[in-house]
Amino acid sequence: MILKNLRETELLGEKIADRLKKGTVIALIGELGTGKTAMTKAIAKGLGITENVNSPTFTLVQEYYSGKLPFFHFDVYRVDAIDELDVIDFNEYFYSDGICVVEWADLIEEELPDEAIRVFIEYAKEEDSRIIKIEDPAAILGDMKI
Numbered sequence: 001m002i003l004k005n006l007r008e009t010e011l012l013g014e015k016i017a018d019r020l021k022k023g024t025v026i027a028l029i030g031e032l033g034t035g036k037t038a039m040t041k042a043i044a045k046g047l048g049i050t051e052n053v054n055s056p057t058f059t060l061v062q063e064y065y066s067g068k069l070p071f072f073h074f075d076v077y078r079v080d081a082i083d084e085l086d087v088i089d090f091n092e093y094f095y096s097d098g099i100c101v102v103e104w105a106d107l108i109e110e111e112l113p114d115e116a117i118r119v120f121i122e123y124a125k126e127e128d129s130r131i132i133k134i135e136d137p138a139a140i141l142g143d144m145k146i
């Protein structure tokens with residue numbers, strides 16, 4: 001699927017949020033600047049989260065409770081640089097009732113639950129367009145038209 005601009009990415013994120021079942025883990029995989037955080041913010045908005053969602057700088061995960069489900073935003077880009085003492089128990093989040101969105105999920109592939117939904121985002125030809133591939137689209141989109 002092609003997302004022609006940021007707005008289309010945001011709309012898709014909000015639509016995904018509408019249908020998310022509790023306990024879903026969304027694994028975002030894509031190069032720097034492809035729009036993982038933009039997608040995460042849109043999902044958070046769709047869940048009704050009122051706080052500003054930004055990638056945590058000193059932790060791997062940020063927790064939000066103001067939406068219709070608990071929302072856990074991971075950015076594991078620096079997973080290697082994080083002090084081991086601070087390394088979190090991923091399973092505590094991945095097997096909870098909340099929604100997890102993981103940026104740079106490919107870096108923690110072994111930690112991801114089998115049921116995680118992988119979403120690949122790539123640059124396309126046009127500057128603002130992105131190619132998005134959802135591993136099991138029916139799992140998060142159902143028969144929804146996008």
Ligand SMILES: Nc1ncnc2c1ncn2[C@@H]1O[C@H](COP(=O)(O)OP(=O)(O)OP(=O)(O)O)[C@@H](O)[C@H]1O
Nearest residue numbers: 003004005006009032033034035036037038128130
């Ligand atoms: N179709 C699009 N979808 C998403 N973002 C887009 C699109 N077109 C342009 N952009 C721009 O690309 C940038 C994406 O930044 P964003 O921080 O979301 O990427 P990221 O994948 O999270 O990067 P990082 O790897 O640094 O975490 C934003 O500046 C956004 O405005």
Ligand SMILES: [Mg+2]
Nearest residue numbers: 036037055103
């Ligand atoms: Mg990001």
